[in-house]
Amino acid sequence: MQSKSLFALLAGLTLASASPLRRRCSNSTVPTPTNPVNSTSAVATPTLPTTGSGTQLDGPGSATLKHILVGHGIQNYTCSAAGATASSVGALAVVWDITDLYPGSSSSSLSADDFNLLTSRVLRTTNIPLNMAVDGSVGAVVASPFPDPVDLVIEGITSTVKFMGHHFFDINGTPTFDLSGADDGEYFKGKKDANISAPSDADKGADPTTGAVDWLRLSDKGTSTGISLVYRVLTAGGNPETCTDVGQTQSVPYTAQYWIYSN
Ligand SMILES: *[C@@H]1O[C@H](CO)[C@@H](O)[C@H](O)[C@H]1NC(C)=O
Ligand SMILES: *[C@@H]1O[C@H](CO)[C@@H](O)[C@H](O)[C@H]1NC(C)=O
Numbered sequence: 238m239q240s241k242s243l244f245a246l247l248a249g250l251t252l253a254s255a256s257p258l259r260r261r262c263s264n265s266t267v268p269t270p271t272n273p274v275n276s277t278s279a280v281a282t283p284t285l286p287t288t289g290s291g292t293q294l295d296g297p298g299s300a301t302l303k304h305i306l307v308g309h310g311i312q313n314y315t316c317s318a319a320g321a322t323a324s325s326v327g328a329l330a331v332v333w334d335i336t337d338l339y340p341g342s343s344s345s346s347l348s349a350d351d352f353n354l355l356t357s358r359v360l361r362t363t364n365i366p367l368n369m370a371v372d373g374s375v376g377a378v379v380a381s382p383f384p385d386p387v388d389l390v391i392e393g394i395t396s397t398v399k400f401m402g403h404h405f406f407d408i409n410g411t412p413t414f415d416l417s418g419a420d421d422g423e424y425f426k427g428k429k430d431a432n433i434s435a436p437s438d439a440d441k442g443a444d445p446t447t448g449a450v451d452w453l454r455l456s457d458k459g460t461s462t463g464i465s466l467v468y469r470v471l472t473a474g475g476n477p478e479t480c481t482d483v484g485q486t487q488s489v490p491y492t493a494q495y496w497i498y499s500n
Contacts, residue, residue, distance in 0.1 A: 327406030442474020
């Protein structure tokens with residue numbers, strides 16, 4: 238159950254600045270969640286979100302859900318020409334465990350609407366959790382993009398969410414998740430199986446002309462430990478602006494839920 242009206246409201250915001258370099262988006266209209274939602278019924282089994290219409294990502298089959306994460310960071314792009322569509326060159330994000338916030342699963346669960354809006358809330362009310370360049374260049378400090386691990390406090394949500402790790406692209410451009418916070422060696426190198434567009438009412442992020450990055454299904458490239466599948470869903474922001482120059486780089490703030498499965 239998605240809150241269409243809230244998604245539409247958030248997506249339609251006119252933000253004060255279109256710069257993708259700001260530390261956070263406006264939070265002026267993100268509603269306060271009602272938390273916790275008391276539930277006396279049976280514990281819910283989380284179901285992978287869908288976009289509501291059109292082609293969906295293939296499901297996890299017999300794989301078991303291990304974690305639901307919220308990720309916050311930047312999508313990096315380069316430009317081949319003025320007017321071109323920027324090409325993705327990877328992403329950097331910190332991920333935290335939000336499994337217990339899934340509706341009906343624990344005493345700290347959120348309502349379905351608040352859970353679906355969580356990525357938008359994190360994008361708009363928390364700082365980008367990276368060491369961002371301060372020398373005028375775009376993006377993160379390449380040599381050390383990640384600050385020391387910290388749990389995440391989200392405005393209006395009672396429970397602090399646990400640090401779980403880092404998402405980045407390795408030297409070969411392979412999407413990688415290092416879930417050091419899980420303390421059991423979970424590590425994933427994936428390949429993209431499929432992508433679908435985010436729903437039209439997804440939060441478009443800092444620049445409303447761009448939009449939310451695709452939803453993805455990633456499967457193990459063969460060298461992962463303890464993780465076989467990763468889904469990127471409920472995305473907010475992250476798509477690039479139209480290129481203005483050859484060699485231009487862009488780092489666009491985004492958030493997403495990552496659903497982590499193992500065989
Ligand atoms: C962009 O993301 C890539 C992939 O994770 C990373 O290697 C690179 O350092 C990032 N660059 C900037 C400027 O943030
Ligand atoms: C999947 O991603 C490719 C490459 O970015 C893009 O061209 C294509 O339109 C996407 N497909 C869908 C269904 O969004």
